[in-house]
Amino acid sequence: MRSTAEARRVTVLNTAVSVFARAGFHATPVTAVAAAAGISEAYVFRLFSGKLGLFLAAAGACFDRIAAAIEAGAERAGGDTPEEILDAMGGAYAELIADRDLLLFQVQAQAVTDIPEVAEAVRAGYRRVATFVQSRAGASDAQVQQFFAYGQLCHLIVTVGLEQVPEPWARALTAGIRHP
Amino acid sequence: MRSTAEARRVTVLNTAVSVFARAGFHATPVTAVAAAAGISEAYVFRLFSGKLGLFLAAAGACFDRIAAAIEAGAERAGGDTPEEILDAMGGAYAELIADRDLLLFQVQAQAVTDIPEVAEAVRAGYRRVATFVQSRAGASDAQVQQFFAYGQLCHLIVTVGLEQVPEPWARALTAGIRHP
DNA sequence: GAAGTGTGTGAGTGCACACTTACAAACAAA
DNA sequence: TTTGTTTGTAAGTGTGCACTCACACACTTC
Numbered sequence: 464m465r466s467t468a469e470a471r472r473v474t475v476l477n478t479a480v481s482v483f484a485r486a487g488f489h490a491t492p493v494t495a496v497a498a499a500a501g502i503s504e505a506y507v508f509r510l511f512s513g514k515l516g517l518f519l520a521a522a523g524a525c526f527d528r529i530a531a532a533i534e535a536g537a538e539r540a541g542g543d544t545p546e547e548i549l550d551a552m553g554g555a556y557a558e559l560i561a562d563r564d565l566l567l568f569q570v571q572a573q574a575v576t577d578i579p580e581v582a583e584a585v586r587a588g589y590r591r592v593a594t595f596v597q598s599r600a601g602a603s604d605a606q607v608q609q610f611f612a613y614g615q616l617c618h619l620i621v622t623v624g625l626e627q628v629p630e631p632w633a634r635a636l637t638a639g640i641r642h643p
Numbered sequence: 644m645r646s647t648a649e650a651r652r653v654t655v656l657n658t659a660v661s662v663f664a665r666a667g668f669h670a671t672p673v674t675a676v677a678a679a680a681g682i683s684e685a686y687v688f689r690l691f692s693g694k695l696g697l698f699l700a701a702a703g704a705c706f707d708r709i710a711a712a713i714e715a716g717a718e719r720a721g722g723d724t725p726e727e728i729l730d731a732m733g734g735a736y737a738e739l740i741a742d743r744d745l746l747l748f749q750v751q752a753q754a755v756t757d758i759p760e761v762a763e764a765v766r767a768g769y770r771r772v773a774t775f776v777q778s779r780a781g782a783s784d785a786q787v788q789q790f791f792a793y794g795q796l797c798h799l800i801v802t803v804g805l806e807q808v809p810e811p812w813a814r815a816l817t818a819g820i821r822h823p
Numbered sequence: 824g825a826a827g828t829g830t831g832t833g834a835g836t837g838c839a840c841a842c843t844t845a846c847a848a849a850c851a852a853a
Numbered sequence: 854t855t856t857g858t859t860t861g862t863a864a865g866t867g868t869g870c871a872c873t874c875a876c877a878c879a880c881t882t883c
Contacts, residue, residue, distance in 0.1 A: 465849080465860070487754050489669035492840055503862050508842060574667050574754035576802045586803050593812035604815035608796070611816055615795035616788070622756045623766050632773035635784035636791055648830070672870055683832050688872065 472510055472520075475500045479521040484567035488518050488575045518575075519584050525568045526588030532559040533592060537599050548600035549610055556614065557641035563621060570618050616640070652690055652700075655680045659701040664747035668698050668755045698755075699764050705748045706768030712739040713772060717779050728780035729790055736794065737821035743801060750798050796820070 478500040483491055493514050497504040511517040536555020540548045560566040569585075576582040589611075597607045617640055620626060625633045658680040663671055673694050677684040691697040716735020720728045740746040749765075756762040769791075777787045797820055800806060805813045 468860070471860085486757055487667070487669065489667065490755075493842090494840075504841090505843080505863080506861055509861085514841065570750070571754055573799065573802045574751055575670075576804075577666055582803060586805075586808065589799075589803065589805075589816075590810065590812060593816065597812060597815065604818055607812070607815045608818060609792075611799070612789075612792040612796035615799050616792035619753065619769075619791070619795050622753045623762060623769065624756075625766075625769075628766065630770065632770055632777060632787070635777065635787045636769075636773065638784055638788060646830080651830085673872090674870075684871090685833080685873080686831055689831085694871065 468510060471502070471506075473524075475502070475507055475510060475517075476521055476524040479517055480525050480568050481564045483518060483521055483571055484564045487571040488514075488581075493517065515578065515580065518572075519580055521568070522572050522581070522584040522588065525565055525572075526591060529556070529559065529565060529588070530591050530595065532556060534595065534599070545600045545602040545606055549596070549602055549606060552596060552600065553610065553613075554641060557617075560617070560621075566618055566621055570622055613640070648690060651680075651682070651686075653704075655682070655687055655690060655697075656701055656704040659697055660705050660748050661744045663698060663701055663751055664744045667751040668694075668761075673697065695758065695760065698752075699760055701748070702752050702761070702764040702768065705745055705752075706771060709736070709739065709745055709768070710771055710775065712736060714775065714779070725780045725782040725786055729776070729782055729786060732776060732780065733790065733793075734821060737797075740797070740801075746798055746801050750802055793820070 475496065479496045482496045482499050485491070493507055494504045496517070497507045500507070507517060511520060532555050533552045536552045536558075537548055539555070540551035542548075572581060572585050576585060593607060593611065596602065596610060597604075600606070602610070616636070620637050620640060625637050655676065659676045662676040662679050665671070673687055674684045676697070677687045680687070687697060691700060712735050713732045716732045716738075717728055719735070720731035722728075752761060752765050756765060773787060773791065776782065776790060777784075780786070782790070796816070800817050800820060805817050
């Protein structure tokens with residue numbers, strides 16, 4: 464009995480976020496996340512109910528980390544205006560996704576929303592983040608909308624590698640985006 | 644000889660956009676697009692170089708249609724200011740993606756950008772659209788950036804089905820977005 | 824009508840992968 | 854020490870799917 468099942472679950476979940484982030488749900492065999500977690504494929508099937516159960520749990524972990532980072536970022540805001548708090552939240556999010564895993568996992572999850580459970584999981588994640596952003600920052604609907612619009616733009620920039628493109632149109636799209 | 648190969652190619656390409664849009668690259672067998680196009684699987688392999696070749700060609704067709712719609716929309720602008728032209732382009736884009744196929748295909752393509760050829764195809768698509776938007780509308784970098792940010796937000800709204808969510812946070816994110 | 828060319832398919836082949844089962848070893852309680 | 858429980862795995866099994874190949878049909882040209 465080298466580890467408790469619960470402890471295993473969280474380590475597997477975090478590696479699952481990283482592994483699924485690269486190639487997505489359908490293209491990554493559970494063997495890959497098992498190997499990355501250092502356990503056998505059979506055991507991750509015992510820990511989670513099927514590949515889909517693993518992916519859904521990973522989605523939960525992903526949004527947990529995002530929500531925690533944004534909440535922590537809000538605490539470090541320079542002032543109390545919605546603009547300042549939103550700015551601090553945006554900065555925290557930008558730092559968080561510097562390693563790309565959380566960001567890429569989100570786009571992978573969005574791509575599999577034809578599976579209803581995945582759609583609901585993503586919805587739940589955004590519900591949590593959006594309601595927190597709005598209430599904590601005291602921001603208007605339009606400000607919240609803008610916050611998420613530029614967040615989504617950030618997803619495009621990273622997946623397509625726009626920061627590496629030295630052409631004017633790419634520089635226009637990436638202008639002012641914090642170091643993703 | 645019921646049809647020329649070139650004519651087949653374009654019909655297969657359009658059905659491929661629709662079929663890949665639902666479940667994505669890895670989850671849709673080429674049998675599915677062959678069946679939807681009404682031909683045998685073996686023949687689509689003769690028409691295109693592998694599943695990846697088919698997907699890349701479909702991506703080209705997808706961005707072709709998007710670029711054409713935006714260009715046509717710009718012609719119908721009410722005036723000459725960047726704001727008016729951008730607005731007309733946005734409206735044309737919103738109409739185009741009413742059937743969801745072109746939009747969903749884009750998010751599926753973004754999810755497979757770990758395949759370098761796909762990343763390059765998506766990059767080429769956005770290069771074409773972004774340079775046209777900027778030059779045709781005479782818009783500033785910030786305006787172009789905003790145009791694409793809200794376009795990406797639109798992708799989130801549709802994939803997650805936010806229009807169907809009657810909660811305040813969802814209404815904030817979807818406010819003012821044209822009937823996606 | 825024979826030969827050539829382009830369009831189209833049925834029937835495989837081989838492999839990757841989701842998921843199971845039977846079994847083993849560590850630890851706890853009696 | 855024995856019995857039971859939990860953690861862990863090796864070795865399958867069945868299926869779905871990318872891709873191929875040999876072959877057939879349509880149509881043209883001579």
